[in-house]
Amino acid sequence: MLIVHRSVFLNFVRPGPACIAALGTGLLAQVIAGSTAVAQSESRVVADPPPLAIQQGKAPRATMMAAPSAANIRTEKQLDLNVVYTDSQIYNPGTGRSDKVRLRSYAGSSVTPNAPYVAPTIEVDPGDTVRITLNNKLPADPSCTAMHEDPNNPHCFNGTNLHSHGLWISPTGNGDNVLLSINPGVSFQYEYNIPPDHPAGTFWYHPHRHGSTALQVSSGMAGALIVRGDRLPTESAHGDIDTLLKDREGRALPQRVLVLQQIQYACLDDKGAIKVRKDAQGNVIAWVCDPGDTGGIEFYDDPGGNGLFGPGTWEQSGRYTSINGLVLPTFVTRAGQIERWRLIHAGVRDTIALQFLRLRPTAPGVDRLAAAEAQRFISDNCTGEPVPYHLIASDGLTMAAAQKTTLATLQPGYRNDALVVFPEAGAYCVVNAQVSASASVTRNTVTPRLLGIVRVQPGTPVPDITAYVTETLVAAAERGMPAPVKAAVVADLKNGLKLTNFTPHQDIGNAEVTGHQDLAFFIDTSGPDTRFEVSGTPFDPKPYDPNRVDRILKLGGVDEWTLQSRFVSHPYHIHVNPFQIVKILDPNGKDVSAPGAVDDAGGTVDPEYPGLKGVWKDTLWVKSLIPQVAYPKGVYTLVIRTRYQRYIGEYVLHCHILDHEDQGMMQNVRIDIPDGQGGTTSIH
Numbered sequence: 001m002l003i004v005h006r007s008v009f010l011n012f013v014r015p016g017p018a019c020i021a022a023l024g025t026g027l028l029a030q031v032i033a034g035s036t037a038v039a040q041s042e043s044r045v046v047a048d049p050p051p052l053a054i055q056q057g058k059a060p061r062a063t064m065m066a067a068p069s070a071a072n073i074r075t076e077k078q079l080d081l082n083v084v085y086t087d088s089q090i091y092n093p094g095t096g097r098s099d100k101v102r103l104r105s106y107a108g109s110s111v112t113p114n115a116p117y118v119a120p121t122i123e124v125d126p127g128d129t130v131r132i133t134l135n136n137k138l139p140a141d142p143s144c145t146a147m148h149e150d151p152n153n154p155h156c157f158n159g160t161n162l163h164s165h166g167l168w169i170s171p172t173g174n175g176d177n178v179l180l181s182i183n184p185g186v187s188f189q190y191e192y193n194i195p196p197d198h199p200a201g202t203f204w205y206h207p208h209r210h211g212s213t214a215l216q217v218s219s220g221m222a223g224a225l226i227v228r229g230d231r232l233p234t235e236s237a238h239g240d241i242d243t244l245l246k247d248r249e250g251r252a253l254p255q256r257v258l259v260l261q262q263i264q265y266a267c268l269d270d271k272g273a274i275k276v277r278k279d280a281q282g283n284v285i286a287w288v289c290d291p292g293d294t295g296g297i298e299f300y301d302d303p304g305g306n307g308l309f310g311p312g313t314w315e316q317s318g319r320y321t322s323i324n325g326l327v328l329p330t331f332v333t334r335a336g337q338i339e340r341w342r343l344i345h346a347g348v349r350d351t352i353a354l355q356f357l358r359l360r361p362t363a364p365g366v367d368r369l370a371a372a373e374a375q376r377f378i379s380d381n382c383t384g385e386p387v388p389y390h391l392i393a394s395d396g397l398t399m400a401a402a403q404k405t406t407l408a409t410l411q412p413g414y415r416n417d418a419l420v421v422f423p424e425a426g427a428y429c430v431v432n433a434q435v436s437a438s439a440s441v442t443r444n445t446v447t448p449r450l451l452g453i454v455r456v457q458p459g460t461p462v463p464d465i466t467a468y469v470t471e472t473l474v475a476a477a478e479r480g481m482p483a484p485v486k487a488a489v490v491a492d493l494k495n496g497l498k499l500t501n502f503t504p505h506q507d508i509g510n511a512e513v514t515g516h517q518d519l520a521f522f523i524d525t526s527g528p529d530t531r532f533e534v535s536g537t538p539f540d541p542k543p544y545d546p547n548r549v550d551r552i553l554k555l556g557g558v559d560e561w562t563l564q565s566r567f568v569s570h571p572y573h574i575h576v577n578p579f580q581i582v583k584i585l586d587p588n589g590k591d592v593s594a595p596g597a598v599d600d601a602g603g604t605v606d607p608e609y610p611g612l613k614g615v616w617k618d619t620l621w622v623k624s625l626i627p628q629v630a631y632p633k634g635v636y637t638l639v640i641r642t643r644y645q646r647y648i649g650e651y652v653l654h655c656h657i658l659d660h661e662d663q664g665m666m667q668n669v670r671i672d673i674p675d676g677q678g679g680t681t682s683i684h
Contacts, residue, residue: 165206
């Protein structure tokens with residue numbers, strides 16, 4: 001019997017032999033033999049999730065022109081994706097063994113059997129027509145077809161659909177339509193007509209059926225969606241960053257597609273309660289799976305009272321954020337090798353603050369490392385100054401300039417493309433650094449956690465990472481950029497790693513704005529049931545109603561949005577059209593979005609906003625110090641702008657803490673055609 005309430009739970013992925021052919025067996029052997037600290041990790045070397053096999057399609061890929069034209073139209077690709085229950089295992093560092101689990105997952109011809117709880121990567125090109133047949137092979141679920149008094153009471157756990165997060169495609173019909181329910185036993189073909197001028201970048205896909213979204217994403221139902229790009233910049237059009245990211249000999253830089261997830265499975269006792277381990281004070285410090293148990297994710301509330309499957313239970317569960325289906329994996333590379341890391345936060349429960357630190361040569365192994373012990377391990381063994389790296393894209397969209405950082409924050413739904421290079425041989429810790437309560441999905445200050453270990457073999461020493469990256473990209477530009485734009489590209493790179501010729505969207509100026517929208521997130525705790533709500537203007541928050549259109553927008557219009565949260569922080573996400581960040585004001589009215597700005601409201605420094613001014617995104621953390629500080633003193637004000645281009649129809653905006661969305665923190669939005677008299681018109 002399913003027990004449904006107001007909060008959600010997650011799940012984790014397990015280790016298994018990864019596809020490591022690209023690394024070379026010699027290099028891997030050196031890694032395994034070269035350190036006792038990671039000898040156990042032979043089966044947990046990170047590799048990209050395999051691409052989902054194309055069932056039918058024409059192809060080879062032709063060279064694309066910089067400007068859209070008939071020649072840009074590429075291929076038709078057909079793919080199959082099955083939704084099934086999968087029996088497998090997930091490695092548990094707290095016990096040093098794998099837990100048996102049974103979880104919903106995506107299955108296809110390309111799924112890695114030993115890491116089934118991360119979906120295969122979908123690879124497409126601008127101009128492609130992509131048909132994905134979603135086959136729901138889960139057991140029947142009466143709650144998918146029954147009428148519900150409250151649509152925001154989580155339900156239909158075996159119903160599903162498909163969302164292409166961040167793609168600029170039609171939200172209606174069999175496009176990126178999240179208002180559909182693909183019930184058990186039903187197959188449905190989605191058709192994504194990707195425009196020839198679609199930006200190349202890092203996107204992802206996941207289920208978005210209201211009522212079951214969080215539970216399914218928490219089971220690992222998420223995968224990368226990569227739009228490849230080979231358009232060179234011209235004097236009249238920007239190109240794809242892919243054409244620049246090459247080494248001095250013109251070879252494409254190695255890349256990693258890294259899907260970060262929180263899979264918070266649980267094992268139950270004979271009374272149906274979560275099995276837990278407690279400390280001497282009676283606090284839950286880990287969820288337990290005994291030999292012979294099978295973990296799962298089948299409800300939102302723990303009937304035994306050991307904790308809700310919500311943001312506040314992630315730390316006490318003792319689970320680890322997984323990377324490409326692996327727990328505490330090993331990365332293998334060489335000193336001086338610049339890599340493009342495509343980072344995708346495809347989870348629900350954790351805020352990722354990515355940092356690289358040197359690992360002491362005498363550090364113990366991490367096969368037996370309970371999550372509660374991770375902070376001490378990091379303090380004792382992960383040392384020195386953090387290694388800098390360079391962000392080049394946010395949410396799949398190339399930024400105006402690469403940004404050097406030692407810590408990048410990824411909230412649920414975020415993507416960051418980073419150029420990562422390790423300066424010398426040795427071992428490094430991949431750390432999720434400490435996060436303050438107002439900056440964390442959990443709403444609590446989170447201590448540092450370990451994500452994995454990097455083994456760096458001897459190569460080219462790098463005394464100055466920024467200079468090294470700049471010199472490499474300048475050499476690549478001089479070799480590969482077209483003559484009419486080569487000098488400009490090189491000059492930009494030498495002037496602060498600017499990427500002017502590779503940004504996909506023009507800035508939105510003041511004169512372009514035609515309207516204004518206000519949005520505020522709110523959690524109403526005043527009644528017997530907590531209500532997750534969204535408000536417009538005036539402040540009148542309401543939970544989601546599938547039969548109500550909350551905002552009607554005009555095709556061709558440009559709106560400036562003001563975002564706030566009146567109760568704790570939430571990641572705002574809107575479908576179809578991305579937005580540009582204008583400013584982010586802390587509770588004192590200080591703009592903390594400029595590079596180098598210091599956001600210290602609330603008494604702690606939060607590094608996630610500086611550098612976001614002018615950046616294009618589709619998901620953005622809306623920070624609030626409430627309830628610690630009374631309204632309005634604890635409110636941040638975020639100002640963004642967006643264009644409504646090409647597509648009409650109904651879609652959604654919502655909080656990307658997906659259990660908040662399932663419980664009502666969402667709105668329906670519709671873009672209509674101008675009626676010629678200042679309003680809009682639509683046909684229903």
